[in-house]
Amino acid sequence: MxxxxxxxxxxxxxxxxxxxxxxxxxxxxxxxxxxxxxxCIAVCPAEVYHWESDRLRISYESCLETGACRIACQSLGRGALVWAFPPAGKGVQYRLG
Ligand code: SF4
Structure with missing residues (x-):
């Protein structure tokens, strides 16, 4: 086992x-x-957000769709993040829960 x-x-x-x-x-x-x-940088478990050259870089390709960044931005940030799920069939596909 x-x-x-x-x-x-x-x-x-x-x-x-x-x-x-x-x-x-x-x-x-x-x-x-x-x-x-x-x-958003601290809460994302997939390290999607990075601060580089005075701007926020968003590596949306590795998003785990937890929504943690959305809550953090709305409650502790400036509310700039526009969050949505990827279209149906796109994005992360969990294999082991
Ligand atoms: S405004 Fe929102 S998206 Fe921009 S750095 Fe702050 S938390 Fe991140």
Whole structure:
């Protein structure tokens, strides 16, 4: 019998069918420059968000669709994030829960 899998091992089994259009966008990128803590970066388990060259880079391709960034941005950030699920059949496909 196999041992328990770690979270990383479980996530590593997931598959992604990436849409060509990002499902995570910003209503106004300038709002992110005034966002003091940028909580989206800290809460995302997939490390989708990165602050680079004075702008927020969003690697939507690896999104796990938890919605944590949406809540963090609305409650602790500046509300710039426009969050939506990918179109049906696109995005993450969980294999091991
Ligand atoms: S939390 Fe919202 S406003 Fe702040 S950096 Fe992230 S996306 Fe921008």
């Amino acid at each position: 196999a041992g328990r899998l770690s979270t990383s091992e479980r996530l590593g089994a997931d598959a992604f069918d990436t849409d060509t259009s990002p499902h995570l966008t910003l209503s106004d990128p300038a709002l992110c420059r005034t966002c003091p803590d940028k909580p």
